[in-house]
Amino acid sequence: MPVAELDRLEPLIDLCPLQLRPLLRKRWQGLRRRARAAQPVDRGLRALARDLETATTRRAARLAALPSPEYALALPVVARRAELRAAIAAHPVIIVCGETGSGKTTQLPKICLELGRGVDGLIGHTQPRRIAARSLAARVAEELHSRVGQAVGCKMRFHDQVGEQTFLKIMTDGILLAETQGDPDLLQYDTFIIDEAHERSLNVDFLLGYLKQLLPRRPDLKLIITSATIDPERFSRHFSNAPVIEVSGRTYPVELRYRPLRGDDEEDQDRDRGQALLDAVDELAREGDGDVLVFLSGERDIREAAELLRKHHPPHTEVLPLYARLSASQQQAVFRPHRGRRIVLATNVAETSLTVPGIRYVVDTGLARLSRYSYRSKVQRLPIEKISRAAADQRAGRCGRVAAGICIRLYSEEDFAARPAFTEPEILRTNLAAVILQMSALGLGAVEDFPFVEAPDARFVRDGFKLLQELGAVDEGQRLTERGRQLARLPVDPRIGRMILAAREELCLREVLVIAAALSVQDPRERPLDKAQAADEKHRLFAVPYSDFLGYLNLWNAYHEQARHLSQNKLRKWCQQHFISYVRMREWHEVERQLQRLVTDMGLRLNQEEAEPDAIHRALLSGLLGNIAMKTAEREYTGARNLKLELFPGSVLVKKRPQWIMAAELVETGKRYARTLAVVEPRWVEPLAAGLVKRSHGEPHWEKRAGQVVARERVTLYGLPVVTQRRVNYGPIDPVLSRELFIREALVAGQLGTPGRFMTHNRALVAEVLELEARARRRDLLVSEEELYAFYDARLPAGIHDQVAFEHWRKQAEREDPRCLYFAREALLAQEEAIDTRQFPAQLEWQGLRLPVRYRFEPGEEDDGMTVTVPLAALNQLRPASFEWLVPGLLEEKLTLLIKSLPKQQRRHFVPVPEFAGQSLGAQRPE
DNA sequence: GAGCACTGC
Known part of the structure; x- marks a missing residue:
């Protein structure tokens, strides 16, 4: 009986929504196991049957509610509907490529609905940008006579309108990527449409890899990749030769005109760039009315071009800049209706993100700033590069949307042909x-x-x-x-995430969350070209002289102070007056709230007390260890791996130029800039960079007072000296060398303050031998230092290199042999032959006087040789000549020298000289 | 003395 019931229930599982199937199947299998083992299953069976009933009903209800789309027949995709339907049904993956106006973005989801996709799970449709996702959702909802949040859902950061009745979920690709964390098999979905794949954004490339891995686990899944006609074969190859369906676009022809710059070298061409733009605009003016879209590489080019055009053109031509950092209202200007001619000067925003309406003509400089990361210097670069052929065609296509257009390229056809086909x-x-x-x-x-x-x-x-x-x-x-x-x-850069985690230990989480959020959104400060000074002045109200980061915190506090008592309208006005973007302030606020929620979920606690600035900066530094730099010249800073940097001119620190800074980012544009800065103390680095710093030691030497071998420690991070000249106990760092130094300097050289008797004994013995050397004017009586070293080395155990350990060992060793460290006199004498001390008497006897004699062997010194000390009272009784006899031991050398200094004529009578000198020694000293 | 464009758990 239970087995029969189990058999009846099994096929029902596949009639449930996808998401529920794995769990239901697991329960079913569990029951079957129990049934086979003849265990009771009745209750479980009843519960499963009930749940299956509910679930299948839910799916049936979805199926019944599935919208039946209507089509506006004019679109190319719609015309090929049957073919597309068949392809989707027959293949797990298809690639649909077609130009703008083909209808692929808006109509493909409807074709999927027609196939009953979206019933088992959702149809997920991804867009690279939020604005695109939002407007697409609105548009498709309208075409399905529904509203966003019902049949058509829409999800992006801070915005989730997906309901029970949703079949089509339009979202940013970042959201889908994020969802893989909680739902690795993406069971919410039965179909994916990955739009704008040709843009090859990081998200799309990652997603396509992920989906390729997922497909074998989800054989039921359908995947549609849509792309402009840019390298669709690559996607096809990626998905085991999935079919490519090309759909024509509905655009007008664009005439291409090549107007290369004059001049042979780059300098000439740079000069010609402005003139070429004016010429192109004039040429287009002669073609008839119509707005012009000019593609330039950046803000600076746009500013220069705008000035040129304004000087050059009659008043009824309107010149509008357009780039992403422009305030929303200034961007909106391109959508305002207008009379006369309009020339829009745009960056790449107009290539993909924003569609400028009513463009008849395009002027393409063929240049763009492209982000390139250098793994060598760890710096993001933004070089101006020649755009690819695909990008150039995309730009040209911007003037063929409403009527036939003309695109003037400010480069030659050969130049175009020589460019890479696609953007990397x-x-x-x-x-x-x-x-x-x-x-x-x-x-x-x-x-x-x-x-x-x-x-x-x-x-x-x-x-x-x-x-x-x-x-x-x-x-x-x-x-x-x-x-x-x-x-x-944490949905932020890993560096920024690291700051947040470090803020827990530094008790400044509240403040760091605000700063981390600021670093994750666009800078809310606006700086219109014509009011740059006024804007700077307002922004200075929030500045903190030593930290751009705390400046953000100040702005945040000021804004929220206002927000507390102002109406939204007045708050907007306050923002406007202070050259602050209200929209970006809201975004900042949302990101901060999201981060705060996430970290409290992770169990981090917000600090109640206001944090110390140093603590905040240490937390930030934890994420920015690779971005510290040290001032090395008037305007030059040196960062990690000897990277030369300058401070970004917009920073509060640019005039101050402190010795050490950290930067939120390093970007190479015209120069290499460190941007968003704060002063740091280099000593903060070491404790935060454990395992990353390198230590080197110099000048290891014995220090008597410390009783240790001490060295100068230098700590570097990526080559930057964060600690120099630190005294450290060198023993544990290099015990072998330290022991050697201990023996040489503390024991052999006698620099050890020890109560041990051996030291007095040994020192006296050495002094005795040295005295002997001085008398005999030779240096070879005392054994070499190496031999003294060998004496201690043989006795001292390994690992002993400081005073404390030595004394401890000595006490034990001396208990067994009290004289174990005593030198023996014979052992100190290198020469077997004894020196006759009578030859070098310690005093001279003279007319009853005993005069002490000191000896020194230091040629060149005033007291080299022997020194006799005479009492003042006896001085006048002595004749200087008596002293020329010296002492017997010195006389022979003196005589030799005297003979050698004789003129040759006389000298020859005394050969061999040493013999004569020796024989003369018998003579008597005169009294 | 000045930077292309996007995305997010």
Whole structure:
């Protein structure tokens, strides 16, 4: 009976929503096991039957509520509906490519609904940008006679409108990527549409790798990749030759005109650039009315071009700049209706993110700033580069949307032909730390085995791991650490996440969350070209002289102080007056709240007391260890790995130029800049950078007062000296060398303050031999230092290199042999032959006087030789000549020298000289 | 003395 019931229930599982199936199947299998073991299953069976009933009803209700889409037949995708339907039904993956106006973005989800997709799970449709996702959701909802939040859902950061009745979920690709953390098999979905894949953003490339790994586990899944006609074969190859369906666009022809710059070298061309733009605009003016879109590389070019055009053109031509950092209202200007001619000067925003309406003509400089990460210098670069052929065509296409257009390229056709076909995908030009961190947290296995559409260079992967290691997110074996796991949960850059985690220990979480959020959003400060000074003046109200970071905190506090008592309208006005973007302040606020929620979920506690600035900066520094720099010249700073930097001119520190700084980011544009800065104390670095700093030691030497071998320690981080000249006990660092120094300096040289009798004994013995040497004017009587060293070396055990350990050992050793450290006199004498001390008497007897004699062997010194001390009273009784006889031991040498100094004529009578000198010694000293 | 464009647990 139970077995029959189990058999009846099994097929019902596949009629439940996807998400519920794994759990229901598990329960069913459990019951079958029990049934086979003849255990009671009745209650379990009843419960399962009930749950299956509810679940299948839910799916049936979804199926019944599935919208039946209507189509506006004019779109190319709609015309090929049947073919697309068949392809989706027949293949797990298809690639649909077509230009703008093909309808692929808006109509493909509807075709999926027609196929009954979206019933078992959702149809997930990803967009690279939030604005695009939002407007697409509104548009599709409208076409389905529904509202966003019902049949069509929409999800992005801070915005979730997905309901029970949702079939189609439109979201940013970042959201889908984030969802893999909680739902690795993405069971919410039965279909994916990955839109704008040709842009090859980091998110898309990562997603396509993830989905490739997922497909074998989800055979029911359908995947549609849509792309402009840019390298669709690559996607096809990535998904085992999935079919590519090309759909025509609905655009007008664009005439291409090449107007290369004059001049042979770059300098000439730079001069010509402005003139070429004016010429192109004039040429287009002769073609007839219509707005012009000019593509330039950046804000500076736009400013220069705007000035040129304003001087050049009749008043009824309107010149509008357009770039992402422009305030929202200034951006909106391009959407305002207008009379006369309009020339929009734009960066790449107009290539993908923003569609400027009503453009008839395009002027393309062929240049753009492209972000390129240098794994060598660890700096993000923004060089101006020639854009690819695909990007140039994309730009040209911007004037064929409403009517036939003309695109003037300010370069030659040969130049165009010589360019790379496609823009390098982001994954090949970016710092990979964040991607690697996500992959590790998701347990996706080795990075080099991951099925990327295009695998990143191994050097970039290594560099990414290195940064994660610096942050303590992975260990030396590149395994994710507990801290790495926490970092992966924070939707911010790993460096910024590290600051947040460090803020817990520094008791400044509240403040650091605000700063971390600020660093994650666009700078809310606005600086319009024409009111730059006024804006700077207002922004100075929030500045903190030693830290751009605390400046953010100040702005935050000021804004929230206002927000507490002002209406939203008045708050907007306050923002406007202070050149602050209200929209970006809101975004900042949202990010801060989200981070606060996440860290409190992780068990971190906010500080109640206001934090100390130093504590805040130490927490920030924990994430920015690779971004410290030291002033090395008037305007030059040296960062990690000897990187030369300048301070970014917008920083509060640019005039102050402190000795040490940390930077939120290093970017190379015209020069290499450190941007968003604070003064740091180099001594903060070492405790935060354990395991990263390198130590070197110089001048190790015995210090009598410390009773230790002491050295000067130098601590460097990436080559920057964060500690210099620190006195440290060198013993534990290099015990072998320290013992050697201890023996040489403390024992042999006698620099040890010891109560041990051996030292007095040995010292006296050495003094005695040295005295003998001085008398005999030779240096070879005392055994060499090496032999004295060998004496101690043979007795002192290994590991003893300071006073405390020595005394401890000595006491024990002397208990067995009290004289174990005593030199023997014979052992100190290197020469067997004894010196006859009578030859070098300690005093001279003279006319009843006993005059003490000192000896010194130090040629060149005033008292070299022998010195006789005479009492003052006896001085006049002595004749200087008597002293020329010296003492017997010195006389022979003196005689030899005297003979040698004779003129040759006489000298020859005394050959051989030493013999004569020796024979003369018998003569008597005159009294 | 001045930077392309996006995304998020």
